[in-house]
Amino acid sequence: MAGAASVAVGAAAVFGEAVASADTMSVVPELPAGVPSLHGYDAPAIKAWTPETDPFAKYFRSRVPLAKRIRTFAPTQANPSLTPNPQLLSLSNDYVEPNNKVVMHPYGDSFNAYALRFWQYLDTFGSWHGLPTFGQIDAPDPHFGVVNPPNPTWTDAAHRNGVLSLGAWFWPRDPDEFAPLVERRPDGSFPVADKLIEMATYFGYDGYFINQENQFDPIDPAEALLLQEMLGYLTRTAPKGFYVQWYDAMLLTGVVEYQNEFNTKNSPWIISDGTRICDSIFLNYDWSQERLQRSHDYAISLGLDPLQTVFAGTELAMNMFSQPEDPRWIFPEGMPVRTSWALFGTDFPFTLATGDKNTVEGQRQAYVYERQLWSGPRQDPAHAGRLLPPTGTDNANPERWDGVAYTNVEKSTVGCYPFVTRFNTGTGQKFFLRGRLASEQPWFNIAIQDLLPTWQWWVRKADGSAYEGLNVDYDYDLAYDGGTSLVVSGALAADAAVELRLFKTWLPVRKDVELNLTYATGRADAESHLRVGLTFADSPTKVTWLEVGKSNSRGWNHRCLSLGCYAGRTIAALSLGFRSTTALNDYGVHIGALSVQTADRRDAPRQPRGLTVDGTHVDGDTATVYLSWVLSRNGVAHYDLFRVATGANGTDGAAAAGTPTAGAPAAPDGRQTRPKREWIGRIFGDAFVVPDLKRQGTETSTCIELVAVSPLGVTSRAARTTFNWTR
CATH class of the missing domain: 2.60.120.260 (Galactose-binding domain-like)
Structure with a gap:
């Protein structure tokens, strides 16, 4: 089992050389090949967590701030009659890259990965994934963590669109006892809750989706009450804007009993004796018009806004375009909206399409399905609405689906320059x-x-x-x-x-x-x-x-x-x-x-500082290079990374199109040469892993450049570093 000790030992083994004495600092450590995968966390790992002892944590941070959305304006909506008040949450897989039952890469050198194109309808995105603990990815029967952070690159995209990003808690991921998760200190604080806040703050995400759903092994009632108390502590202690959603599964008795509505049995997970526990609840899927109306009315009776508190869940992963619970029941025509809406499995269009996902043609149908999911069967948000009854045996038929645009208002962050x-x-x-x-x-x-x-x-x-x-x-x-x-x-x-x-x-x-x-x-x-x-x-x-x-x-x-x-x-x-x-x-x-x-926003960012090779992995003529630098938020939209081509005389080159790089070698006539540069990565952050870098000829070292780029595309002078192909 990989607990806190294994994480700490793993970190020391991976980064041991990085803390060598000053006279050996030029020797970079040997690190694993390829972009590291994120991992899950069990109770011991959560309690012991620090960025310094969590392997590769620095490469898994989202640094994009949450953008502010502009005001709603009905006249420009695709459907001006819609109200903007209902919220929409998606609980979904991320890239759906191959083998992502146990891996979650932030980025990579493959085309076979899904990227959501419809953030404009979402208010919250939850990363539903599940990940083995550190060191367990290749195990025959990997040990999974209870908590996994969201993919940081999806957090970047979500934040750029004004969407919250949530990590996920799922029990039973861990075969151990439940008690360590809900340990309470004598002062009333909870070490797991404190660390969950610390992790979210460091990694840059906004909260958690809590799915406590062990159907076959009930939790002790006393421990269930401790979980309720811990979630209330988490909500009260977390910074402003932190968000926690509860899934309609376990009751305070420790037994899983889906309610499919908001009522006296599951409301204590939202509010208890006037104390707020979680922000909202994701209702299990077997709801009806009557249950939704009762949920709406009961929320109001507790002094809660049903559109902020109650989310009716739709099971897309299983039922896809044909739903036994009609989403129109949430949005009854001519009546107030009953609750908000939660979607489980919005990544299904990518798996529904059967083509070779390594090709553009193989992915084309996946994105047709995606447009039909969000914009309706006509792929037109102004003409959303199903063409067939909602329920049928052909659940892959988009004509049975209204499209999210039929009921939910599109939103935007385009409200400032540039x-x-x-x-x-x-x-x-x-x-x-x-x-x-x-x-x-x-x-x-x-x-x-x-x-x-x-x-x-x-x-x-x-x-x-x-x-x-x-x-x-x-x-x-x-x-x-x-x-x-x-x-x-x-x-x-x-x-x-x-x-x-x-x-x-x-x-x-x-x-x-x-x-x-x-x-x-x-x-x-x-x-x-x-x-x-x-x-x-x-x-x-x-x-x-x-x-x-x-x-x-x-x-x-x-x-x-x-x-x-x-x-x-x-x-x-x-x-x-x-x-x-x-x-x-x-x-x-x-x-x-x-x-x-x-017209006055054309200044170039400052040259990046502190570009460092943190480590490498060299296998013959292929290398993985771990890089970091000092992040600047002043006029920087992102950073671009390049490997500089080696010339025939063994010298490296200068910038490609644009301003020549400082220190570029001079040609015999005194002019700067301009050999090609190859783009190898882009990120807004202070760390990046370059996988699968190919050696050129017999070069013994490779020069890497880092350029800061302004929102308008103006580039800084390049920072440079090198790594050696032989150790």
Whole structure:
């Protein structure tokens, strides 16, 4: 069994050389190959936890702060009649990468991983995973922890979209006695609760989903009461914004007895004698209209808001698009919403699709299913709603599903300058920088996912009706920054004005505000047939169109449009428009970047400090490199990492497109040389693990560069370090 002692010993073994005397500090430790997996924690490991003794903890931190969401504004909603008050929680797996029953990687060098594209409907995301304790991943019968933190890169993406991120507690993960988890000190404090808060603070997440569900071995009633007391202590002691949700399973008697509604038996897990225990409850799935109404009324009788406190659960992992409990019962037509909503298993579209997930085509159907899950069977949030009755034997049929957009309001964090998106979805088969290919290595890393369109896809004619001639998707073959661009293709009818509504915003315009668009048509001197649309809060039924004009390049074109003439007004939505005087049957345009910014935010960040090789693993001509540096939040959106190509004379090189790197070698005529750099990673943080780095020729050392990048893409001068291929 891997308890506190094994974690501490493991950490010492892994990082032992890092604490050597000063004269040996240049020798980096030998660390495991590949990006480390997160692990779970049992009671002894939780109680003994510190960042210093938790192996690889520094590489599992989310450093992206929780973004503030903008005000709701009904006129720009896909369905203006919806109320924004109901909350939505997703309890789900993360990447669904192969073998993720026991592993949870923050990022990696594979394309076979799922990245959620629909944060805009969620208020809370819980990482439902389960992980072995440290050192147990490869065991024949691994020992699982009771608690697993959320994947930090998913926390990054969640926070960027204003969504809370929760870790998970699940019993029975641990065959040991339950008592160590609920140990209470003489002063009334709980060591496990204190450490859970400390872990969440260090790793950067927002709370826990508590699933106490041992159906076959009831907990002692006294220990069940201690758990209730501990959760109340956790809620009272945690910092502001900390969130705890309870699953409708165990009663105070220690016996699991699902209530399927909020009532006197499970309410003590939420409030007891006026003391708040948990923030909300996830109701088990077997609810009805009557049970939901009773839950609503009972919450009010306790002085609780049912839309903040009670979440009716929907079992997507098992039932997918065909649900025995109709979600419309939560949102009865013509009546107040009864409760909020919780979804279990929103990752099912990726497993439902049967293609080869290592290919774009193999993943394409998965993301069609995902759009149908969130936007409805027509993949259009403005026309959500099922086409067949909700319950049937064909539970993989999206026509039985309304789509989340049918009942829940889309939300946004686009409320300050600069707003920038390059339509990077968080996975790729290549990586591009400034429109140039920077790596041909497949990758996944949702931590660097951009803010994606609020509506996927809301394509309409001038009269508001749906337009079906154009297809919208993400393209993996061509991108401006990251792994994907937005591609619009299909047919344009003559003189048909088509709008693709993209982002919900709340951007007050000043004199110095400008909009920048990067696009490619594939033809120089070609009419783009492209417009940018602004919907202002003071006139929400009208779109103000700005013409983009002709392309001046076969590659990426850049247009800067001043918005100063609209100063004093507020942009409530951003759109793209498409119009041609003649019919076009083969129209196509790629959108590489879109930003709304002030004209004075173009400063380069400072050169990164403290770039260090923490350790390596070299296996022949392949290496894993563990890196860290000093994080700066001043004007930095993310950090990019590069390996510098070795020249024929054994010298390393300078920066790729952009400012030459400081200290780059000089050519014989005195000019700086500019050999290629290969992109090897991106993160907003202070640590990164580069897996599968290939040795070039007979090089004995490799130079790695770190560049800080501003929100507008301005790069700092590079910091440099090297590692040796021989020890």
